[in-house]
Amino acid sequence: MTAVPSGLPKVLLIDDSVLIHRLLQVRLQREQIELFGATSAEVGIQMAQDLRPDVVLLDIDLDIKKQGMDGFGVLKVLKSDVDLQDISVIFISSTATMEDRVQALDLGASDFVAKPFDVVELQARVRSALRVQRLVKMLAQKAQVDGLTGLWNRTYFDQRLSQEVGEAIRHRRSLSLVMCDIDGFKKLNDERGHPFADKVLERLSKILQSGRGSDIACRYGGEEFGIILPNTVGSEAIEVADRYRRAIEQEVWPTMPGTVITASFGVTDVFALAGTPTPEDLVSAADTAMYRAKRNGRNRVEATAVVPLLG
Amino acid sequence: MRLPSNQTTLRSEFADDPDMLGIIALFIHELPQRLAAMHTALAASDREQLGMLAHQLKGAAGGYGFPKLGEAAALVDQAVKDGNDDNVIRSRVGMLAAVGARIRP
Numbered sequence: 001m002t003a004v005p006s007g008l009p010k011v012l013l014i015d016d017s018v019l020i021h022r023l024l025q026v027r028l029q030r031e032q033i034e035l036f037g038a039t040s041a042e043v044g045i046q047m048a049q050d051l052r053p054d055v056v057l058l059d060i061d062l063d064i065k066k067q068g069m070d071g072f073g074v075l076k077v078l079k080s081d082v083d084l085q086d087i088s089v090i091f092i093s094s095t096a097t098m099e100d101r102v103q104a105l106d107l108g109a110s111d112f113v114a115k116p117f118d119v120v121e122l123q124a125r126v127r128s129a130l131r132v133q134r135l136v137k138m139l140a141q142k143a144q145v146d147g148l149t150g151l152w153n154r155t156y157f158d159q160r161l162s163q164e165v166g167e168a169i170r171h172r173r174s175l176s177l178v179m180c181d182i183d184g185f186k187k188l189n190d191e192r193g194h195p196f197a198d199k200v201l202e203r204l205s206k207i208l209q210s211g212r213g214s215d216i217a218c219r220y221g222g223e224e225f226g227i228i229l230p231n232t233v234g235s236e237a238i239e240v241a242d243r244y245r246r247a248i249e250q251e252v253w254p255t256m257p258g259t260v261i262t263a264s265f266g267v268t269d270v271f272a273l274a275g276t277p278t279p280e281d282l283v284s285a286a287d288t289a290m291y292r293a294k295r296n297g298r299n300r301v302e303a304t305a306v307v308p309l310l311g
Numbered sequence: 312m313r314l315p316s317n318q319t320t321l322r323s324e325f326a327d328d329p330d331m332l333g334i335i336a337l338f339i340h341e342l343p344q345r346l347a348a349m350h351t352a353l354a355a356s357d358r359e360q361l362g363m364l365a366h367q368l369k370g371a372a373g374g375y376g377f378p379k380l381g382e383a384a385a386l387v388d389q390a391v392k393d394g395n396d397d398n399v400i401r402s403r404v405g406m407l408a409a410v411g412a413r414i415r416p
Binding site: 016017019020022026029094095115116117119 | 366378
């Protein structure tokens with residue numbers, strides 16, 4: 001599963017003048033965007049959190065009566081929120097001095113448009129900000145994916161596991177973790193060579209990606225994988241792991257006939273562990289089970305003690 | 312070639328843009344209320360309110376195709392910001408109203 005944004009890019013206008021909202025609704029109607037509007041700082045921030053827009057058009061002079069938050073205040077809030085900090089913010093203002101512009105840009109605004117607008121220029125700057133956003137999103141996605149295998153990478157695994165553990169505990173939902181390690185990978189690498197070893201990793205990753213759509217398969221280390229299974233109890237996770245085990249064992253390697261590759265699996269379930277487990281506790285428990293699988297002959301699935309084991 | 316008179320009617324620069332017709336009409340329709348609100352603020356010596364109204368008009372008028380209106384509003388805004396005397400402000404509000412009166416669809 002990958003996170004692909006669907007639908008038109010969203011642009012949020014935060015300006016306290018109704019005249020500006022009407023004007024931009026007309027002037028941006030031909031751009032391929034969805035335009036949203038807020039007339040106060042507070043509502044603007046709330047909408048930004050709800051909508052996660054690609055671009056925010058922000059009036060520096062919001063609330064010039066200084067009764068609440070001004071444009072700079074909104075910008076600071078946006079840039080300090082980890083979910084919102086990558087939004088492209090275009091500042092609009094009819095009064096900004098050079099110092100204001102520098103301050104806005106230093107606070108993280110991407111661009112600046114003066115009021116009254118030149119229409120063509122505004123449209124072009126919005127398009128420019130949207131292009132930047134597409135690149136930012138691509139980069140964020142690329143930074144989360146392992147180059148060789150196409151699986152989520154270790155950074156994403158850590159983040160995602162942390163999120164899922166939090167959700168599972170908060171909502172009392174089941175969550176399992178499977179750690180998987182290729183058997184004899186170093187030997188494979190030494191005897192069959194690096195290109196073959198890479199092929200093994202790629203093929204295995206495809207197997208791990210062909211499971212249930214809800215499972216999150218990640219490359220954890222060189223030859224180790226972590227699969228996060230939300231809404232899954234330990235006994236079900238064991239079955240899933242065994243399906244992977246069999247698929248890997250049965251895989252045929254045309255360039256190296258007769259070769260059999262196997263993997264060892266360790267399974268744990270968040271509610272099988274005592275107390276309130278942390279993500280690290282989960283990984284540790286699944287790893288321990290995985291090492292037991294190695295010691296017990298490899299090409300096996302083992303699970304933390306509380307969950308029933310496969311023979 | 313241009314009539315130097317300041318009695319000529321003012322139309323929006325975008326009056327021939329079909330997209331803009333609706334919002335320009337609305338702008339013109341609301342303009343008397345905006346100017347009246349400024350006069351009320353002026354009469355009540357509420358400079359903050361006057362300044363805010365002038366500021367908003369300054370920022371939007373050009374976008375609706377009325378740059379002269381925007382410039383006149385900017386002068387009011389500036390006078391308030393600079394803390395000018397009442398008669399300066401009153402004079403500039405008067406000039407703004409005069410420009411406003413020339414506007415036609």
